[in-house]
Amino acid sequence: MGGNKNWIPVRGAQGVHSRQAHADLPAGTYEREISKEGFFGPAAFLYHPNPPTGWSSFEGPLRPRAFDLNGLNEAAGSPWNAPKVLHNKSVEVRFWKLSGAMPDLARNADGDQLLFVHSGQGDLFCDYGRLRFEAGDYLYLPRGTIWRLAPEGQAAILMIEATNGHYTLPDRGLLGPHAIFDPSILKTPEMDEAFKDHQAESGEYPVRIKKRGEVSTVTFPFNPLDAVGWHGELAPVKLNVRDIRPVASARYHLPPSAHTTFLADRFVVCTFAPRPFETDPGAIKIPFFHNNDDFDEVLFYHAGDFFSRDNIDAGMMTFHPSGFTHGPHPKALKNMLVQTKEATDEYAVMIDTRDPLDVGDGAASVENHAYVDSWKAR
Incomplete structure (x- = not known):
């Protein structure tokens, strides 16, 4: 958040003040x-x-x-159709309500995607396998990942896109790398039986790809989530606020x-x-x-x-x-x-x-x- 800068050196004090910040405030101040x-x-x-x-x-x-985002009642099957809440050149925030499984697959070619599950539960299917999700989960999706949410009924998602950028974890300094949450708590997708059943579904599969704010559609005659294995240091992960x-x-x-x-x-x-x-x-x-x-x-x-x-x-x-x-x-x-x-x-x-x-x-x-x-x- 910060950085090394050569600030103008100032050290001074005047009048009535406390000796330390955020403590022992002078009476009535x-x-x-x-x-x-x-x-x-x-x-x-x-x-x-x-x-x-x-x-x-x-x-x-x-x-x-x-803003009372509860009032955004219109459900959208595609994340790219979700109402835009706040945005600038580096971040785009949308509030997305789903009434069931996404009919198509999605891919963000602009930047990493962070989905915060405000309500609902279900499955995330992606290139890497399946992640079970529930309220309070952060779902991190690296740029370029093909994915699909399949909630069990209604779900509400706060989407935070790092437009033309990526997410990292903060440096925890003297606290050490295991403070706040241990990275071992981050859960990656699994290629389990539920994922294999999803792979086996027949039909055509449109993938809605967002790039520079516009959506292109690539349609496959098979499920493109057809990988049989993966390894590496880049993958979607899940983190719940309770952890x-x-x-x-x-x-x-x-x-x-x-x-x-x-x-x-x-x-x-x-x-x-x-x-x-x-x-x-x-x-x-x-x-x-x-x-x-x-x-x-x-x-x-x-x-x-x-x-x-x-x-x-x-x-x-x-x-x-x-x-x-x-x-x-x-x-x-x-x-x-x-x-x-x-x-x-x-x-x-x-x-x-x-x-x-x-x-x-x-x-x-x-x-x-x-x-x-x-x-x-x-």
Whole structure:
């Protein structure tokens, strides 16, 4: 997310402030972090007598936005027909609902594909075999893989495409390679009996290939998922959010970057999973107010109780463009002072993009225009 840069050297302090970030705030103040490189670069911490999001009005395209993706009711057999939610030159996000098995095969020739299963269960058939999937699964598909989803009934998928790019795992540094999740938990497809039965089905097989945003169709008189074996270091994999063990600190609220799951060329995908609340009496116990001015921030809410947001339910998405201060809702601030729970109870997918995102027609059709007012004091 970050990188080696020769920043202008600054070290200073003025007025009333805490000795350390995110801890022991001066009485009656709200901390605001201004940082570079998604919390990896230099930062300043300012202390205000009023909540930095306490605006009385917010007009213009920079306003925070929220979308209820549950309202996208139209099912699409092809992933390339799914409503577009957010996009830029490096990433394309769609929300895809299926009412049954895909009638055709798909192939993405533009970039790696990441499918997050919001609801439903079934089988993924691909060049490499079969993967069983369920809600909470990330399904990683390398560019060029031929694949087909066969859910058992309804399914809803958040698709995150690394346009003209690829996914990698983050460097976990001093934590070591087995922290957060051990790579051995990643499951690859199997060429089992169910896969062989799928291979044996007769008929014609159209493959819908997306390249440069356009779809071509290649039709085979046999099932092109006909490989009899494979080996190597490149394959689809599955990771469930329940297998993610987030890092936590009893004395310091860690930034979202600590929860990075996948890296791409110009964006990251993070996962918020249940974790213990900070127990130190001086530590901030909720996301802090911040200016993350180098990245747009997107959160898709999958399941649980989203403690930093009010009136946000599973299947909704929030979008905070870079360039303004944001942070917890007023209700979350009040709850922090009387927090009785020992741990969070939420699963959410976060997408941080270095390049500005455009809102697609799908998201615009299900926007909650009152979201910008949810920070107003009640």
